Amino acid sequence: MSHSLTSSLLTPTKLIPLKSLPKPYLHFFQPQRGPILAVQWKPKSKSKSKSKSKQQNVLLAVADGAPDLSPVVLESSLEVDRASLSGLKENEVGSIPRTKFVCTIGLSTSGSDELEALAVGGMNVARLNMCHNTREWHKEVIERVRRLNEEKGFAVAVMMDTQGSEIHMGDLNGVASAKAEDGDIWTFTIRSFDAALPDRTISVSYDGFAEDVEVGDELLVDGGMVRFEVVEKIGPDVKCLCTDPGLLLPRANLALWRHGRLVLQRNNMLPTITSKDWLDIDFAMEEGVDFIALSFVRSADSINHLKSYIAARSPKSDIAVIAKIESVDSLKNLDEIIHVSDGAMVARGDMGSQIPLEQVPFVQQKVVQLCRRFNKPVIVASQLLESMIEHPIPTRAEVADVSEAVRQQADALMLSGESAMGIYPEKALAVLRSVSLRIERQCREERLHEALQIPSISSSLSDEIKEEICFSAAKMANKLQADALFVYTTNGYMASLLSRCRPDCRIFAFTATASVRKRLNLQWGLIPFRLKFSEDMHDNLSRTFSLLKLRGMIKSGDRIVAVSDMLQSFQVLTIPCTC
Numbered sequence: 168m169s170h171s172l173t174s175s176l177l178t179p180t181k182l183i184p185l186k187s188l189p190k191p192y193l194h195f196f197q198p199q200r201g202p203i204l205a206v207q208w209k210p211k212s213k214s215k216s217k218s219k220s221k222q223q224n225v226l227l228a229v230a231d232g233a234p235d236l237s238p239v240v241l242e243s244s245l246e247v248d249r250a251s252l253s254g255l256k257e258n259e260v261g262s263i264p265r266t267k268f269v270c271t272i273g274l275s276t277s278g279s280d281e282l283e284a285l286a287v288g289g290m291n292v293a294r295l296n297m298c299h300n301t302r303e304w305h306k307e308v309i310e311r312v313r314r315l316n317e318e319k320g321f322a323v324a325v326m327m328d329t330q331g332s333e334i335h336m337g338d339l340n341g342v343a344s345a346k347a348e349d350g351d352i353w354t355f356t357i358r359s360f361d362a363a364l365p366d367r368t369i370s371v372s373y374d375g376f377a378e379d380v381e382v383g384d385e386l387l388v389d390g391g392m393v394r395f396e397v398v399e400k401i402g403p404d405v406k407c408l409c410t411d412p413g414l415l416l417p418r419a420n421l422a423l424w425r426h427g428r429l430v431l432q433r434n435n436m437l438p439t440i441t442s443k444d445w446l447d448i449d450f451a452m453e454e455g456v457d458f459i460a461l462s463f464v465r466s467a468d469s470i471n472h473l474k475s476y477i478a479a480r481s482p483k484s485d486i487a488v489i490a491k492i493e494s495v496d497s498l499k500n501l502d503e504i505i506h507v508s509d510g511a512m513v514a515r516g517d518m519g520s521q522i523p524l525e526q527v528p529f530v531q532q533k534v535v536q537l538c539r540r541f542n543k544p545v546i547v548a549s550q551l552l553e554s555m556i557e558h559p560i561p562t563r564a565e566v567a568d569v570s571e572a573v574r575q576q577a578d579a580l581m582l583s584g585e586s587a588m589g590i591y592p593e594k595a596l597a598v599l600r601s602v603s604l605r606i607e608r609q610c611r612e613e614r615l616h617e618a619l620q621i622p623s624i625s626s627s628l629s630d631e632i633k634e635e636i637c638f639s640a641a642k643m644a645n646k647l648q649a650d651a652l653f654v655y656t657t658n659g660y661m662a663s664l665l666s667r668c669r670p671d672c673r674i675f676a677f678t679a680t681a682s683v684r685k686r687l688n689l690q691w692g693l694i695p696f697r698l699k700f701s702e703d704m705h706d707n708l709s710r711t712f713s714l715l716k717l718r719g720m721i722k723s724g725d726r727i728v729a730v731s732d733m734l735q736s737f738q739v740l741t742i743p744c745t746c
């Protein structure tokens with residue numbers, strides 16, 4: 168038996184029988200003729216640098232016993248998310264949703280196996296909510312996600328979500344929840360306790376609380392999941408009568424209402440970014456997260472402040488700042504906030520305790536539309552499948568809510584409690600996925616894109632040209648029923664402009680930087696790859712054609728519309744038989 172291990176690219180490592188090869192790599196060998204006995208797979212280096220260890224990860228397939236014994240070296244320079252690969256293999260384009268999925272990681276999903284199950288199920292971004300748990304806990308989760316990406320070929324991005332300065336409850340003596348019954352009297356207090364809290368006592372994070380409240384005020388816990396009426400103030404203690412019973416969860420947010428309106432004085436005095444948040448932001452920069460979601464943004468100033476801090480402290484970092492739209496003040500400044508942010512989140516949980524609930528759907532629609540106009544990714548978050556925290560199937564109303572967000576063509580949907588503390592995190596993600604696929608197909612059948620009227624965003628002539636190129640390329644791809652759009656992009660901008668047009672076909676986005684590739688994970692319809700490409704478009708195209716063909720992602724005769732941000736042009740091509 169002869170193994171042809173000849174490439175000088177490879178340092179000899181160990182031979183691994185094909186059956187023990189990690190699953191994502193198996194399909195690479197399917198197009199080869201002859202039996203493949205083994206592959207040479209260099210194990211990951213222990214290096215912390217993701218890109219370095221990935222580049223060293225060379226795969227070599229050895230065909231033996233067949234007339235053609237030449238080894239097939241599979242270039243490691245093309246990286247794609249394993250979930251995208253398996254999606255394409257299963258059922259071609261139909262099985263990868265255009266809508267992206269963010270999953271909040273909590274105790275239900277923080278283990279390596281659970282994280283992997285979510286990644287297999289289509290999680291694009293893992294969200295860490297700094298309201299809960301310690302930095303050490305979050306650091307371990309980030310390391311597990313990083314290992315998953317390096318060892319199993321995923322490209323899950325990490326989003327850190329700040330606690331913000333809104334008032335919230337403390338922990339509940341270490342228990343997971345406490346039931347507040349109708350007619351109960353609970354004490355909300357700013358006192359601190361060394362020992363356990365007395366029965367029916369809740370600590371409150373904000374020192375001015377006892378002073379700010381008035382007898383008769385309404386206290387909404389966790390966006391209104393539980394309600395109390397303030398009945399008495401005794402120094403630091405505020406006695407409250409439970410009027411809407413429910414489960415109290417540790418560190419839940421509190422909102423005060425008076426005469427049917429949110430009490431705002433307090434908000435205006437508190438900073439959007441607290442001292443804890445700054446420490447968490449430093450931590451996020453050290454850990455190299457991909458996104459920072461800023462809670463309770465009120466104006467563009469706090470976004471600008473955070474962005475300039477990141478630029479000064481970590482000039483090479485590529486962290487995107489997402490504005491969470493969840494405070495009543497943010498609604499007055501929506502345009503300027505979205506304009507300066509790298510994306511937005513419709514955080515319906517807290518938003519629903521700051522404005523009347525019936526206005527939340529309107530805010531969602533408005534934010535989604537504005538983000539599309541400004542070319543920023545938008546996430547619709549909170550309670551999408553709330554009942555799945557406890558039940559294996561969603562309510563019909565929840566399915567309708569998810570459908571509406573997909574129909575609005577939001578970039579991403581987010582799971583909160585469903586994945587953080589629920590019993591069925593994978594099932595919840597599977598529901599998001601199947602509903603998204605169904606509604607997206609319907610939108611294509613209804614030719615939703617034909618109604619597309621997106622106003623120009625360009626701020627310079629060069630941007631205007633890019634916008635026009637992408638708009639025309641997407642329009643042509645729809646008209647010619649192209650099989651795919653290809654975009655070669657340095658900083659991701661051209662890819663996002665194509666995504667903004669929400670074309671019918673999938674968009675393969677090639678970029679040289681790992682961080683850009685992970686950022687593109689949050690944008691509708693993009694399948695991001697990491698690939699070193701040159702200024703020679705012909706060379707890029709022929710390389711990507713053969714690499715993607717080898718992986719079964721495209722086939723001879725497919726029609727492609729290719730866009731490049733270097734040439735500021737686009738081309739229409741048919742995949743030749745000979746690449």
Ligand SMILES: Nc1ncnc2c1ncn2[C@@H]1O[C@H](COP(=O)(O)OP(=O)(O)OP(=O)(O)O)[C@@H](O)[C@H]1O
Binds near residue numbers: 417516582583587588
């Ligand atoms: N890291 C964690 N550890 C323990 N529990 C968590 C964690 N993250 C989330 N949870 C639980 O999941 C529930 C919902 O999660 P999530 O953090 O999305 O809440 P949220 O109230 O929507 O977010 P925010 O606090 O930003 O408004 C929380 O109430 C909490 O009980």
Ligand SMILES: CC(=O)C(=O)O
Binds near residue numbers: 462514518
């Ligand atoms: C996600 C979040 O912060 C909210 O819905 O309030």
Ligand SMILES: [K+]
Binds near residue numbers: 328330
């Ligand atoms: K938060």
Ligand SMILES: [Mg+2]
Binds near residue numbers: 462517
């Ligand atoms: Mg919130």
